[in-house]
Amino acid sequence: MKRGFEIVSKYKDQKLTVPYRTTVNAAGYDFESAVDMTIPSIWKLNFLKILWAIKHGKEASPEKIDHAKKILKPFLIPTGIKAYMQPDEVLIIANRSSNPLKRGLAVPNGIGVIDADYYNNSGNEGEIFVQIINFGITDIKISKGERIAQGIFMPYLLADQDDHSKQKTRHGGFGSSGR
Numbered sequence: 001m002k003r004g005f006e007i008v009s010k011y012k013d014q015k016l017t018v019p020y021r022t023t024v025n026a027a028g029y030d031f032e033s034a035v036d037m038t039i040p041s042i043w044k045l046n047f048l049k050i051l052w053a054i055k056h057g058k059e060a061s062p063e064k065i066d067h068a069k070k071i072l073k074p075f076l077i078p079t080g081i082k083a084y085m086q087p088d089e090v091l092i093i094a095n096r097s098s099n100p101l102k103r104g105l106a107v108p109n110g111i112g113v114i115d116a117d118y119y120n121n122s123g124n125e126g127e128i129f130v131q132i133i134n135f136g137i138t139d140i141k142i143s144k145g146e147r148i149a150q151g152i153f154m155p156y157l158l159a160d161q162d163d164h165s166k167q168k169t170r171h172g173g174f175g176s177s178g179r
């Protein structure tokens with residue numbers, strides 16, 4: 001077992017498909033969305049943010065601010081997939097090139113870096129999410145089973161100055177190691 005994909009336990013009975021390549025020499029394994037979801041247009045989201053700020057201004061309570069942050073956050077599409085690989089390998093998540101052209105969907109982090117130690121981490125079992133922003137003017141519906149991004153396994157190199165004392169055990173993703 002060198003590298004590959006598994007379905008995370010939360011989705012085990014939901015008939016998900018593990019990522020697959022669609023042509024003989026494709027570098028990327030296509031990932032499908034694990035859920036139906038709508039990605040609202042960023043224009044609409046920003047408009048809502050402005051309305052919200054005008055309404056609540058500085059007087060908003062911390063609870064209200066938390067609520068607003070929740071509904072206005074960038075969208076993470078769950079894939080229900082985790083990836084195992086060798087310790088000196090990484091899985092790069094890249095957008096499909098058709099997404100910006102046809103649907104106005106971009107990956108705001110440019111590429112996603114899925115670390116080998118993300119697999120089976122204690123926080124979220126290593127579920128891979130695709131961060132997506134809809135820069136178009138209409139909301140976009142994503143259906144369960146629709147291909148949304150692709151993952152490419154790569155080897156990575158260490159620097160001469162690599163400092164073990166800075167390295168902790170991973171317990172999640174998306175800022176789990178702090179700011």
Ligand SMILES: O=c1ccn([C@H]2C[C@H](O)[C@@H](COP(=O)(O)OP(=O)(O)OP(=O)(O)O)O2)c(=O)[nH]1
Binds near residue numbers: 111116174178
């Ligand atoms: O598009 C992405 C990018 C990252 N991740 C997961 C896997 C990765 O191993 C982990 C951490 O990613 P990264 O190091 O890029 O983010 P961070 O903001 O530095 O978070 P952390 O503090 O958890 O390292 O989040 C995803 O599921 N999808």
Ligand SMILES: [Mg+2]
Binds near residue numbers: 177
């Ligand atoms: Mg990190």
